[in-house]
Amino acid sequence: MSHTAACEKFRQFLTCKGLRVTNQRLAIFNTAFAQKDHFTAEQLLDYARVVDDSVSRATVYRTLPIMAESGLLREVDIGTGEKFYLPNTAGSTTQVAQVVCVDCDKIFEISAPFMEWYGSTVSSKLGLTPVSQRLQVSAHCNAFRDKGTCPRRT
Amino acid sequence: MSHTAACEKFRQFLTCKGLRVTNQRLAIFNTAFAQKDHFTAEQLLDYARVVDDSVSRATVYRTLPIMAESGLLREVDIGTGEKFYLPNTAGSTTQVAQVVCVDCDKIFEISAPFMEWYGSTVSSKLGLTPVSQRLQVSAHCNAFRDKGTCPRRT
DNA sequence: CTGCCTGCAAACTCTTTGCACGAAT
DNA sequence: ATTCGTGCAAAGAGTTTGCAGGCAG
Numbered sequence: 001m002s003h004t005a006a007c008e009k010f011r012q013f014l015t016c017k018g019l020r021v022t023n024q025r026l027a028i029f030n031t032a033f034a035q036k037d038h039f040t041a042e043q044l045l046d047y048a049r050v051v052d053d054s055v056s057r058a059t060v061y062r063t064l065p066i067m068a069e070s071g072l073l074r075e076v077d078i079g080t081g082e083k084f085y086l087p088n089t090a091g092s093t094t095q096v097a098q099v100v101c102v103d104c105d106k107i108f109e110i111s112a113p114f115m116e117w118y119g120s121t122v123s124s125k126l127g128l129t130p131v132s133q134r135l136q137v138s139a140h141c142n143a144f145r146d147k148g149t150c151p152r153r154t
Numbered sequence: 155m156s157h158t159a160a161c162e163k164f165r166q167f168l169t170c171k172g173l174r175v176t177n178q179r180l181a182i183f184n185t186a187f188a189q190k191d192h193f194t195a196e197q198l199l200d201y202a203r204v205v206d207d208s209v210s211r212a213t214v215y216r217t218l219p220i221m222a223e224s225g226l227l228r229e230v231d232i233g234t235g236e237k238f239y240l241p242n243t244a245g246s247t248t249q250v251a252q253v254v255c256v257d258c259d260k261i262f263e264i265s266a267p268f269m270e271w272y273g274s275t276v277s278s279k280l281g282l283t284p285v286s287q288r289l290q291v292s293a294h295c296n297a298f299r300d301k302g303t304c305p306r307r308t
Numbered sequence: 309c310t311g312c313c314t315g316c317a318a319a320c321t322c323t324t325t326g327c328a329c330g331a332a333t
Numbered sequence: 334a335t336t337c338g339t340g341c342a343a344a345g346a347g348t349t350t351g352c353a354g355g356c357a358g
Contacts, residue, residue, distance in 0.1 A: 128293035
């Protein structure tokens with residue numbers, strides 16, 4: 001999905017939900033959707049302020065859940081205290097797992113369609129209806145272990 | 155593993171690591187290991203204070219990572235802001251997934267040995283060595299949906 | 309005795325919220 | 334003209350940490 005098409009979808013989503021299309025929301029959305037990698041709320045604030053310096057931290061935090069609900073952004077919680085976000089360029093129904101390198105702080109997104117099957121199977125045995133599932137692998141970097149550094153390292 | 159055997163293992167772990175066997179650490183460990191279900195740091199503080207009212211919040215928070223490292227306690231992070239803990243009565247190498255009911259706030263622990271295989275497979279493709287993996291399913295309670303309540307509800 | 313361990317309270321991180329002003333519809 | 338959205342700063346939750354005194358080894 002192109003950036004402009006995504007932006008149009010976001011505007012539609014806002015209108016559809018009775019929410020207003022404000023400059024701040026657009027600036028935040030455009031900045032978020034332009035990212036190539038995972039980012040945090042704080043990073044998004046910095047980036048969005050370059051485009052529109054009137055954007056505040058509060059609005060970023062208030063807009064992130066809206067964008068996530070629209071399906072245009074994915075939220076990733078790897079248990080480090082802060083949440084990460086990622087443009088959802090693929091279809092929103094894709095099931096993905098994360099592989100997190102503890103040396104490089106890099107997050108890899110891996111397609112894992114079997115997760116949904118697992119969630120359904122296990123839930124039904126407990127009399128539950130699955131809502132979502134997440135699968136995360138923490139790993140060490142071989143390159144870092146061998147050479148003391150890694151090309152992916154920040 | 156019996157409670158007394160576990161306590162002995164904990165003492166050994168402390169000594170082995172050059173850490174001191176204090177009354178507070180023992181009170182916290184015994185309280186934690188007596189739990190039948192998941193508990194939070196704050197709950198553990200309350201429970202431990204019944205046994206030894208000199209136990210402080212700081213010491214609970216400092217002891218929890220030690221107990222987790224010893225393998226006698228498992229740490230479960232379901233992304234709700236607070237961590238949960240659970241006595242590790244089975245062997246420490248057991249791979250478990252969690253099913254979290256969003257209606258009842260109940261956490262089910264489910265054996266999922268394939269997680270380890272998945273972690274290894276995916277990691278090796280990325281030049282990584284797996285450290286740990288977690289698989290969590292969020293689900294709604296059918297009983298709650300149908301009757302507006304659930305026997306597991308707190 | 310030595311120095312790790314402790315309780316207390318303050319600090320910290322990330323996120324949420326109350327309020328009065330400002331802008332979208 | 335309404336009403337929702339906004340920035341600011343303070344509050345909030347959960348956890349960590351600096352410090353002076355206390356207890357294990």
